[in-house]
Amino acid sequence: MKTLKNKKTTLLLALTVITALLVQSFSFQQPQPKKLKNIKVFPATATYQEVDHAMDQFKVDLGVKCNYCHAPEKDNPRKMDMPSDANPKKEIARDMIRMTDEMNKKYIASIKHAEGDTTNIQLVTCNTCHRGAPKPFSKPLQAPPPSIGAKMLAPVGK
Ligand code: HEC
């Protein structure tokens, strides 16, 4: 009788261990989808994957690496802290996204194209201005229109 009870206990224990291992390996195979923590401009419905994809595009359009806009982790400077706003370029980038969005919605979208003319329909992207550089250009390529005022667009320090 006593040995039977012991056997039962052993079996129960073994089952518990196996279940625990199964649960653990399951959660290893199925990592929870990564959560976004500090999103202010992208739509609330955006997934981690979509944001990550947009980030790769920023990198190419501006010719920079992730650390151009993102700050390192406080206790591990070799890792990036993506949700942190400690790098001021990130806030500039937020305004750039708002600006680009507004240009498209307010001005580009209302352009009337001739019927059947789909070849040249495009939207403003970061690359429209940046062309692979963090600052689009260092000096005006041509004289700015007089109405804008030459002073405002003159190269800094001249
Ligand atoms: C031009 C600047 C810029 C570059 C370069 C950039 N990011 Fe971002 N990133 C941002 C901005 C701005 C946000 C916040 C967007 C918002 O508030 O809606 C952000 C948000 C994120 C988030 C979401 C963090 C969270 O949970 O709130 C991740 C992840 C991320 N970036 C990863 C990357 C990776 C990986 C790279 C390099 C491939 C990269 N970023 C390059 C500007 C940048």
Ligand code: HEC
């Ligand atoms: C209409 C043109 C235009 C578009 C579109 C545009 N930018 Fe910019 N961006 C500029 C100009 C001009 C500057 C430089 C301003 C300055 O510092 O004098 C700039 C500066 C920046 C800077 C700061 C660079 C630095 O080193 O200080 C970041 C970051 C940036 N843009 C990100 C973006 C991102 C991301 C997008 C797309 C979502 C974007 N920009 C779209 C014109 C544009």
